Amino acid sequence: MKNQSFNPPLWLRNPHIQTILPRYLVKFSPNYERRLIKDSLDESSVAFDFLPTDDEYDADGRFVKPLVVLFHGMEGSSQSHYARTLAKNVQAAGFHFVVAHFRSCGGVAVSGKVFYDAGDIAEVHHYLEFLNKKYQTIYAVGVSLGGNVLAKYMGEYGADAICQKAVVVSAPVDLASASIAMERLLGKNIYTPYLLNPIVKKALANQLTDDEIRALKSVKKMGDFDSVFTAPRQGYRSKNDYYRQASSLPYLKSICKPTLIITAKDDPFLGVTAEIGDVSQDVCLLDTKHGGHIGFVGYDYKVRAFDLDFVPKQALAFFGANT
Numbered sequence: 001m002k003n004q005s006f007n008p009p010l011w012l013r014n015p016h017i018q019t020i021l022p023r024y025l026v027k028f029s030p031n032y033e034r035r036l037i038k039d040s041l042d043e044s045s046v047a048f049d050f051l052p053t054d055d056e057y058d059a060d061g062r063f064v065k066p067l068v069v070l071f072h073g074m075e076g077s078s079q080s081h082y083a084r085t086l087a088k089n090v091q092a093a094g095f096h097f098v099v100a101h102f103r104s105c106g107g108v109a110v111s112g113k114v115f116y117d118a119g120d121i122a123e124v125h126h127y128l129e130f131l132n133k134k135y136q137t138i139y140a141v142g143v144s145l146g147g148n149v150l151a152k153y154m155g156e157y158g159a160d161a162i163c164q165k166a167v168v169v170s171a172p173v174d175l176a177s178a179s180i181a182m183e184r185l186l187g188k189n190i191y192t193p194y195l196l197n198p199i200v201k202k203a204l205a206n207q208l209t210d211d212e213i214r215a216l217k218s219v220k221k222m223g224d225f226d227s228v229f230t231a232p233r234q235g236y237r238s239k240n241d242y243y244r245q246a247s248s249l250p251y252l253k254s255i256c257k258p259t260l261i262i263t264a265k266d267d268p269f270l271g272v273t274a275e276i277g278d279v280s281q282d283v284c285l286l287d288t289k290h291g292g293h294i295g296f297v298g299y300d301y302k303v304r305a306f307d308l309d310f311v312p313k314q315a316l317a318f319f320g321a322n323t
Contacts, residue, residue, distance in 0.1 A: 006288045006310050008298050015266035018292025025306050026081040028088065036108065040126035043112025044103050049078035051087050051097040058136055066319065067096040067135040071124065073144025073294065074195055077106045082143055082294050089312035093321040096135065100127045104202050115203065117234045118145045118175060119246025121153040128162035139319045140166045143294055147171030148248045154259050155251025167315040168261045170294045173252070175243035177271020179223045191269065192221055203229055252279040259283045260318045262311060264291025286314065
């Protein structure tokens, strides 16, 4: 559906301002409680950062109030601007909140061979199974690449998906066209170095072959990294095979639990985006004209302050919270 409620002032409508500005606006930091668990392969530890709320247990020893779990984007963490903003809103709504970090993220190094995989739904299911032992109701939010893997999970698992509802934000549902989009001028010169350099650094810190080290030191764009490292490490034939198999777009038609997909049409990170014919009747497409990549920055002239709450408010309303 088309949504008119996100309408930033003219001076905030540039997609790159929308994308970059939030990083400098969020000053607060939630008081997370960290717990480490093993990944689905029982190789590496991954970090769960919880923000609990006052609650009681049901007869099975699970919390009664819902949990909102966030699957972050590439190089994201519980300290990302969108994670902290969502945490604040979820806490205000009286829900539990947790950021489930993917391998190598949140300051926890990998111990095994497998790193981040944008289509690893087994890892998502493993996380949700762990959380379902303590929470009777789970809602999920996936952002950027975390949104892609969440959407793919919802489609592949269908009625067996553990989370009752999902919200997908700024997701590259077609990874091949998103990779091409990132090679545009600003993507190549600003966004790619910001994302690529720390990923390469983390990869080089692990036990690698001489060939892997040489290849990693030569990469200039995300496609290079996926070609020489992600694809072979995860068992794909090539980066093209990785993009094809990991993209969520072909699975959106199989989703059968309520799912909201929020996409800004000016998002500089995205290529092909989902249309109504690509999704099931249980998927709601919320397309905005502006918003950039995980931006959606508004401005409240009454209090003379920036407003980053568009996505959290949409998500919590979708989850049925009284905000």
